[in-house]
Amino acid sequence: MKRLSALAFVLVALLTAGGCGTNDSATGTAGHIVSPSEPFSLSGRIRYADKEYGMGGFTGSTSLKAVRFARIEAYSVNAFGMEQVVASGETGADGSYLLAIAGITGNLRMRVFASTGAGTPMTINVNDTDGNLYAVSSSTGISSESVATLVRSAGDTLPFDFDIPLDNGADPAFNLLDIYTAASEFIESLALSKPLPSELRIFWGFGSAKGTWYCSDSDPVYCPMGSGAYILGGNADGSGDTDHFDDDVNLHEFGHFIAKTYSVDESPGGDHSFTETDLDLRMAFSEGWGDFFQTAVKTWLKLNRPDVLSISDGTALTAYIDTYEHLAQIAIDIGSLPSSAAGDPYVYSSNEIAVANILLNVMNSFGMDAIWGVIQNYFPATANRKNLEAFWDGILQTAAPDQAGRTQLETIFSNRRVYYIEDSYEADNAISTDMRAIEFSKGEGHYLYRADGLADKDVVAFTAAAGKNYTIQTYCLKNGADSYLALYDSSGTVIAENDDDASLIGIPSGVSYLGCSVDRFTAYASRITFSPAASGVYYAEVKTSPAPLAFAGRYGTYSLRVVEQ
Amino acid sequence: MMKHLIPTLFIAAAFFLHSASHANAGEPAFKPKSPLSLTISADKSSYSPGENAELAIMALSLADSDALAIDLELSDGVKIVSGERQWRGQVAKGQFVSFGVVVGIPENGFARVHANAKLTDKGGGVFSGSASWSTGRNPVEKSLQKQTPRRIKRNGKNVVDYQVK
Structure with missing residues (x-):
């Protein structure tokens, strides 16, 4: 020709x-x-x-x-x-x-x-x-x-x-086409257990203050056209919070699509923001996965199709940027968070950026295949809730790291104040006569975690005098902890139990309580007050609630104190 | 001047109820929202040329920050009668920041005030929010020329076809 x-x-x-x-x-x-x-x-x-x-928004360059x-x-x-x-x-x-x-x-x-x-x-x-x-x-x-x-x-x-x-x-429809196509190319590069669905539909228009979301199913209010990504932010004249050129937002939504397709996503949905540290653990993981996913796609594109990327020179591949008109309304480099500095909000398994940062560092150390193995294979197989705890369990099982690898993982998680390690008081899982005594009024930080995979219990002893009043309580619950407290006498007989401290219900969020800001998990702390009839040694045992709430975890961190009045 | 509003900055110490994140049955997971929101409210719904409008600018931050900046942009002819055009300072998570300004409505009756707020949180995140208030009809505003696409069918599917001009 x-x-x-x-x-x-x-x-x-x-x-x-x-x-x-x-x-x-x-x-x-x-x-x-x-x-x-x-x-x-x-x-x-x-x-x-x-x-x-x-990082500042649109640069003005097209x-x-x-x-x-x-x-x-x-x-x-x-x-x-x-x-x-x-x-x-x-x-x-x-x-x-x-x-x-x-x-x-x-x-x-x-x-x-x-x-x-x-x-x-x-x-x-x-x-x-x-x-x-x-x-x-x-x-x-x-x-x-x-x-x-x-x-x-x-x-x-x-x-x-x-x-x-x-x-x-x-x-803009062609930018959306390109971004979602690029994401599908990235996914195709992974080992998939089944073919990609034949079609993904994007619905783009203006007029919703809610902006952008992904629907896995039909809903008359939010998903009237059925499953697909809905890109509906902005005003009727195209001003406001549109997302059709916000590649990071759209790649995040594709991450939800993939999680729904190849894994199990248990997020209840709704509003969320990066600075919330007490999200439902399932939502924090789902959204953290989306926040991470967009960095993974861009990292892959940089190597394979750099011409597809729309970020300016010097903008990190690990950034998440969402514009409002021409300025960034959200700009954060997930790969360059400070080292848990005071006031750093990107900590705990209940924060989506902490989750994203952990996934990013796991990818950097162990590869995307290791993460994908957990998402695609472990999550659908485990009966546990799909949150960062399940990801931890999954990466240990599917990647089977050696001790050095495990230590590396522990460091990655601990840097975001997520502690899936045994605390310094182990082994304290059962009552014994040589049990360590807790110092009155002094708070102790504990991790509800055992390296052998069994359910952890933290037991402390204290000597109580007949007629005096004592308060035993857990507080500062983080990382989805939902504690259960039991009090034993010296013979090992349960004399009091408490799951949730009812006195904490209704305290507004943000108020400081025992040095911690009140949040979603505060009211699931436990407290027992008692006045012993006989002087002697008593034991306080803390474990995860046998009826933990769906948004909480099996692990978690908390503080324990015994106060003698 | 400011009959209904406190004329200078105040920081409301009210803590927010825990409503930042919520899940309602059937709601999808919306995209991450900015932890910084901004509103402008006025003492009246309409104004005459030459009148003063009392505005309250309020920001709610769901992030701790040592550096919150709020700036006002005024449309042509709008003058600040009292109050400041900007605010700088610290903000705690869940805190409201509010300040008031009085602006004079120009002779053409149109006034617009746009507020931009920006903060850097202690984890390195940068967030912004904005809000606008206006009164009167913008004399220079052009209506957007929106192309009406042709409607065709391909393979049984409806298509909206936009022609390149």
Whole structure:
């Protein structure tokens, strides 16, 4: 096939000038049917306008990027405005295409759909809020007369590029198409237990203050079009909190899609923000996975398809940036958090950025395959709740690290104040005559965790005098702890038990209680007050509640104190 | 001047009820939201040219920060009669920061005040929030030219086709 490179300049000049033979009206007078041309090929490249972003928001720089793997068609428009599709296909990885056309009558145009074809791991369709697929048609065409002039022999190739500008109403749909396509390419690079679903639908429009979310199922309020990613933020005029160029937000949503597809995601849903340190552990993991996932995709793209990335030079691949109009409303580098400095909010298994940072560091040390093994294989198999605790159990089982590896994992988790290690008071799992005595009024920090995998118990002894009052309590519950307290006499008989300290219910969040800020987990502390009838040694035992709440964990950290009044 | 609002900065010590994150049955997981929210409220719903509007700017932070900055942008002709155009300071998690300004409505009757707030938290996160208030009709505002797409069908699917201009 001979490419008429010399003619390309002529044609481009014609298209640019909008001159003779380049638009519909130039195809002839109404009723005049132009004779079909010789068979020829149409070749070119289709690009869309993308916005660059960095830690401050959009930088103001735009670039043209390939519309990759998108369905396309060439069509002719006759003098009456009637369309006829003369060829169809899809673009390649660089946005290029080649279509064989038997001949045309009328004016030839190109159309590209916000829909991927066979070149991608799965079909991505970007629709409006009514479910209509977005498409863009070229502004100009080639008249059949021009084709007849340019095609001198059957099989000649005509060049035809077209770019979608930023102000085109459907341009953002092609950024969404590219981002979700890139994410599917990343997932395809992993060892998948089953093929990707055949389709992922994106619904993009304006007008929801809730912004962006993923639906795994139908819901009349939030998911009226069924499963898919809903990108609905911003005002009707396109101002406000739109997300169609916020790649990190969209990759985060793809992470939810993948978790729902290949794993088990137990997040109850709802609102959340990065600085909350007392999220439901299931939600913290689900959202932390999404926050991490977008860094994993960008890291992979940097190695494999750097042209797809939209971040400015110097912006970390590990950043999460969400814009509001042209400024960043959220900008954080998940890979560069301070080392648990005072006031650092990105700590505990109940904080999504802490979870994301842990996953990121596990990926850096053990590889993405290790993480994917837990997500894809361990989570669906375990009966435990799907949170950071389950991830810890899973990585120990699936990656089977040696002692050095385990220590490395412990360090990664501990850096975010997540302690899946035995505390310094072990072994204190059962009452014994040589039990360590706790010092009155002095708080002790404990971890509800045993390295052998069994349920931990923390037992302390104290000597009580008949007639005096004593208070034994757990407090400062973190990392999803839900304690259960039992008091034993010297013979090992239970004399009092408490699951939740009812006196703590109703204290507003943020108030300081025993040195800790009151939060979701505070009210699940335990407390026993007693006045012994006989002086002697008593034992306080703390373990995880036998009826832990769904948002809490099996492990966790807490403080214990015994106060003599 | 400020009959209804405290004229200078105050920091409300009220702690927030724990409602930042919540899950309602059937709600999907929304994208992460900024822990910084901002509102502007006015003492009246409409104003005449030459009148003064008393505005209260309130920010709620769900993050601790040593560096919260709030700045006001005023549309052409709007003057600050009293109060400050910016606020800088510390904020604790769950704390409200509020300050008031009085602005004069210009002769064309249109006034817009846009507030931008930005903070850096102690973990290195940078968050922002914004809010706008306006009164009157913007004399220079252009209505957006939105292209009405063509509707076609392909393979039984409805398509909205936007032509490149």
